[in-house]
Amino acid sequence: MTDEDDWPYETTFYAEPEWDRVEEHVQHWSPAEPPSADRVAQALHDTFGFSAFRGVQDRVVDRVLHGRSTLAVMPTGAGKSLTYQLPAVLLPGTCVVVSPLIALMHDQLRSATANGIRAATLTSADDNRAETMAALRAGELDLLYVAPERASQPYFRDLLSQARIALFAIDEAHCVSEWGHDFRPDYRLLRPLLDTFPQVPRLALTATADHHTRADILAQLGIDEDGLIVAGFDRPNIRYAIRPRDNALRQLKTLLEENPGPGIIYAPTRARVEQLAESLARATGRRVLPYHAGLAQEVRARNQTAFVASEDMVMVATVAFGMGIDKPDVRFVAHAGVPKSIEGYYQETGRAGRDGDPSVAVMFWGADDFARARMRLSEIEPHRQASERTRLDALAALVETGECRRAVLLRHFGEDPPAACGNCDNCLEPVGLIAVTDLARKLLSAVYRTGQSFGLGHLEKVLAGVSDDRVLQRGHDQLSVFGILTEDEKPLLKPLARALQARGSLVPTEHGGLALGGDARAILKGETEVTIAVPPKRDPRGRKGRGTTGGANPVGDPLFEALRDLRRQLAQDAGVPPYVVFHDATLREIAAARPATLAALGEIPGIGARKLQAYGDAFLAVVRQF
Numbered sequence: 001m002t003d004e005d006d007w008p009y010e011t012t013f014y015a016e017p018e019w020d021r022v023e024e025h026v027q028h029w030s031p032a033e034p035p036s037a038d039r040v041a042q043a044l045h046d047t048f049g050f051s052a053f054r055g056v057q058d059r060v061v062d063r064v065l066h067g068r069s070t071l072a073v074m075p076t077g078a079g080k081s082l083t084y085q086l087p088a089v090l091l092p093g094t095c096v097v098v099s100p101l102i103a104l105m106h107d108q109l110r111s112a113t114a115n116g117i118r119a120a121t122l123t124s125a126d127d128n129r130a131e132t133m134a135a136l137r138a139g140e141l142d143l144l145y146v147a148p149e150r151a152s153q154p155y156f157r158d159l160l161s162q163a164r165i166a167l168f169a170i171d172e173a174h175c176v177s178e179w180g181h182d183f184r185p186d187y188r189l190l191r192p193l194l195d196t197f198p199q200v201p202r203l204a205l206t207a208t209a210d211h212h213t214r215a216d217i218l219a220q221l222g223i224d225e226d227g228l229i230v231a232g233f234d235r236p237n238i239r240y241a242i243r244p245r246d247n248a249l250r251q252l253k254t255l256l257e258e259n260p261g262p263g264i265i266y267a268p269t270r271a272r273v274e275q276l277a278e279s280l281a282r283a284t285g286r287r288v289l290p291y292h293a294g295l296a297q298e299v300r301a302r303n304q305t306a307f308v309a310s311e312d313m314v315m316v317a318t319v320a321f322g323m324g325i326d327k328p329d330v331r332f333v334a335h336a337g338v339p340k341s342i343e344g345y346y347q348e349t350g351r352a353g354r355d356g357d358p359s360v361a362v363m364f365w366g367a368d369d370f371a372r373a374r375m376r377l378s379e380i381e382p383h384r385q386a387s388e389r390t391r392l393d394a395l396a397a398l399v400e401t402g403e404c405r406r407a408v409l410l411r412h413f414g415e416d417p418p419a420a421c422g423n424c425d426n427c428l429e430p431v432g433l434i435a436v437t438d439l440a441r442k443l444l445s446a447v448y449r450t451g452q453s454f455g456l457g458h459l460e461k462v463l464a465g466v467s468d469d470r471v472l473q474r475g476h477d478q479l480s481v482f483g484i485l486t487e488d489e490k491p492l493l494k495p496l497a498r499a500l501q502a503r504g505s506l507v508p509t510e511h512g513g514l515a516l517g518g519d520a521r522a523i524l525k526g527e528t529e530v531t532i533a534v535p536p537k538r539d540p541r542g543r544k545g546r547g548t549t550g551g552a553n554p555v556g557d558p559l560f561e562a563l564r565d566l567r568r569q570l571a572q573d574a575g576v577p578p579y580v581v582f583h584d585a586t587l588r589e590i591a592a593a594r595p596a597t598l599a600a601l602g603e604i605p606g607i608g609a610r611k612l613q614a615y616g617d618a619f620l621a622v623v624r625q626f
Contacts, residue, residue, distance in 0.1 A: 021354045025067045029164050033091045043089050047115050049586075049608040054079055056231040061086055064167060069202040069223045070174065073214065074231040076207045076350035077328070084169035084203055085112060087140040087612050093166030097145045100172050100184060105145040107326040113142055114580045116610030119143035120151065125435060137164045143224060152189035155194050165200050168193075170221060173204035174343075175233045178384070182347070184206075188220055195222065203549065207233075208347045211414055212387070217571070229455040233346065233413045235352045238361050240405040241425035242398070244498065245364035248336050255362055256284045256314060256347070259461070261331030261552065262307065266348055268337040276336060277316040291576075293318035308579045311552075311568070319348065320602035328355035328579050329552075334362045341391035342398060342412055355583045357552075365399055367501035371508040374517075396502040400509070402426060402433045402533035431533040436496050439489050440505075440530040443496060444520050447506065448483040450474075452515035456497050459514070499532045500514040552584045559626040564621050570615060581615060582606060594623050 035043075044050050053061070056074065060083040063070045063403040074080050088095035099105045105121045112119040118141050136140050136159070150156055170176070176187035194202055199203040204221050218225060230406070245251065252265060265280075267273045269293040277290040287310070289303040307315045308327050315321060319340070335350040338344040345363070353359030371391055377385055398408050405424035410417040420427050445460045461468060462476045465483025476482060485493070497514075500506040504518035522528040553560045564578075564587060582590075585604035595601040601620060602612045 029093065029199065030306055031067050032166070034067075039562065040065070040086070042253050044086060045202065046609040047086065047117065048082060049091055049602075049604070049606045049611065051603075051605065056229050057083055058271060059229055063227070063229075064201055064203055065090065066074070067102065067199075067201045068227060070229060071204040071206075071214065071217055071219075071221070071223050071392070072226045072231070073184055073206055073209050073233075074230045075233050075235050075294050076347075077235065077237075077354040078207075080171070080205045080207070081108060081111075081326075081575075083205070084167060085115075085143065086118060087579060089117060089165055091166040093139070093164035094136060094141045095143050095167040096151070096160065096165055097143060097169045097171060098148050098151050098190060099145055100175055101186075101303075102147065103239070104326060105147070106172075109145060109309065110327065110576050110580050113578065114611065114614075115608055117142050119145070121145040123147060126609075133159060136160075139164060140536065148184060148186035148190060151193055152186055156192050160193075165197055167344055168200055168202045170202065170204045172206060173217050173221070174206040174209045174213055176204075176220045177209070177213045182344075191222060192221065193294055207350055208343050210343065210412070215537070233410055233415060234406065234417065235353065236421070236423065238349060238359050239423050239425075239428075240361050240409070242363045242405065243425070245336070245366045249276070249283070252276065252334060252336065253283050253333055255332065255360075256280065256286055259332045259360060260312055262310055262327065263332040263334065264316045264325075264351060265314060265331060265334045265336060266319060266322070266339065267316055268318070270318060272336065273316050273318055273582075276604055280314065280316065286312065286314055288314045288316060291315055291320065291321040293320045294342060309571070311578060319344065326354075326578070327351075328583055329357070330354065330359065331357075332360045332362065334364070336364055338363065338365045338371070338373065338395060338399065341388070342394045342409070343391065345395060345398070346409065346413075348595070349515070355579070355585055357584060363399070365502075367498040368508075370396060370502045370504070374504055374507060382529055393503070396504070400429045400499050400502055400533060402531075426533075433531050434492065434534055435490060435529065435531050437526075437530045439485075439492060439530075440500065441522050441526075442481060442484055442489075443493065443500070443517060444505070444524050446479075447514050447516060447520075448524075449479050449481055450476055453509055453511065453513040453516060455512055457461055460493055463493070494533060495532055495534065496530075500530075538614075553588075557588075557591050559594070560587055562622050562625070563587045563619060565616060570618065580609070586624060590619060592624065595620065596623075 003246065023277055044053070055078050056072065057079055060070055062074045064083065064087045072080065072083060084095050084097060097229060097370050102123045102125050105123060109119050109121050120135060120141055122132050122144060126132065129452060136144055143212060146156070168267055170190065175182050175184035176184065176190070201221055202221055204217055204223060206217070214228060218228065243251070252388065256263070265276065267276055272288045273292045277288050280286070281288040289306060291300055291303050303315065307313050308325065330352045333349050335348070339348055349361035354360055377392070380388060394412050401408050404420045404427050406421040407417045407419060443459065446463050450459065450462060461471055462479065462482055463485045467477050469479055497506065505520045505523060506514045507517035509515050519528050523530060567578050567581045567587065571581050583606055586604060589604045590601070593604060597606065597619065598616045601607060
């Protein structure tokens with residue numbers, strides 16, 4: 001749900017806002033003195049319950065506290081929100097957070113409020129907007145979340161001119177770039193707002209931006225190149241697996257059986273979403289709900305609320321679902337078809353394991369996925385076709401590789417990773433790489449000699465020397481390619497055809513046939529080699545180890561389960577998702593340490609002063625029972 005409704009209080013401002021009049025009223029506050037390192041460390045512990053920063057958080061926070069604009073590229077789960085929430089607590093004034101979705105804003109609002117941060121949202125879904133604006137003017141807000149559609153309006157700038165603004169945080173900043181995978185035009189209208197408050201630093205945050213997109217974000221938001229901080233893209237707790245799709249329902253059913261925690265399944269169409277949700281719910285007995293833009297808004301909201309609060313539910317969705325989800329305990333993300341790009345794949349799989357616990361990302365793909373994707377390339381603006389084709393080729397390379405999946409993924413984003421990660425399907429179950437250049441030339445020759453209008457089934461019969469009526473009627477038994485397959489080559493033909501379609505060497509015709517495309521002629525001329533990855537044979541009974549490792553309670557500790565029950569009850573009483581109370585990792589720490597006092601409990605990571613006061617006695621009472 002985006003925030004595209006008209007501003008409901010515009011009559012309280014100028015009837016026809018003008019730039020010079022807005023700028024006349026901007027209060028130019030003197031920059032605040034950066035807080036000391038001791039004060040920063042104390043606020044980090046008291047507010048968030050952490051004794052130290054993670055990754056590049058300290059570098060980003062330090063720049064913000066010293067008034068320097070920054071673009072931070074940090075992987076999902078690396079703690080991006082802390083890099084503006086902590087300065088919002090420390091700096092005088094309000095941090096304005098531009099966020100793309102109402103659901104995401106409300107999710108982050110719950111978490112911030114639970115940590116004792118004075119936060120509010122200003123969206124069309126809020127009925128307390130007048131109260132929020134009054135609190136902003138009075139300096140009573142640390143954080144104000146707003147959508148780009150609202151932030152780009154002159155009357156919103158006029159509202160901000162009546163308050164002290166400490167920081168502009170632009171979340172999901174890749175949306176500002178036409179080169180990004182999730183472009184939102186309203187993000188490109190933010191620059192006038194930022195320039196109206198030149199003394200206020202800007203913090204742009206994203207998990208997904210290649211080199212070209214980063215440069216565009218810096219330019220569009222007016223951030224100097226020396227303000228770029230790239231934390232890296234690796235998510236080591238996610239196990240990547242990519243498999244050919246042969247029976248999606250059966251494959252997804254197995255995945256759900258192996259992974260009892262919350263999960264997201266992405267499907268390519270609304271009809272497929274509803275079909276899979278219904279079939280999986282019936283086949284597994286799990287609670288499985290659909291989500292797509294065609295559902296009534298109240299149904300989408302209800303399903304999303306149920307998913308966020310659940311500890312075991314599965315959501316089947318189109319890509320309309322996910323950016324607005326700040327749920328840390330998603331244990332698996334599955335794709336029932338290929339995503340739109342490798343950036344989209346990274347973004348979507350990144351919704352798994354935000355809490356740092358082991359999670360899995362599985363893609364089930366078919367050659368027809370790539371065929372449709374390549375056909376869609378002709379429908380986009382000509383100036384973007386080359387970059388989109390490059391993204392699709394990168395995704396095809398990831399799908400077909402016999403190398404470490406993580407290494408291929410990270411190299412796409414400009415990193416230099418180790419050759420093996422030990423936590424993807426190709427590392428855990430090494431595939432065989434087979435040179436099939438000769439077979440590829442046979443298949444492509446058959447496509448060409450039969451007129452580039454027949455599907456794989458007919459081509460397979462011609463190459464195998466099957467003289468059925470259709471082959472005989474068209475005289476294809478007289479072609480030089482008739483019957484030239486060897487017995488060893490026959491089982492490789494389908495995986496080869498799938499690989500050639502993924503890389504674009506074979507493309508679909510209007511009537512379902514196959515035609516030459518891409519580098520097909522280079523392959524036929526012997527100028528390009530072709531290899532395919534052949535995965536090891538799977539024992540259908542040998543499922544052990546293919547789900548998430550670790551899990552919520554890996555050692556079966558009854559204290560952990562009792563703490564989880566308490567968390568569930570407290571969350572229901574407060575009307576918030578369980579993870580807003582504490583993450584599973586925090587509960588495991590409590591179960592392991594068995595603290596006897598509030599002071600000892602407060603030393604456990606993830607327990608800040610506000611949560612210690614609110615929940616400490618209740619959790620200590622459970623610990624004492626064990």
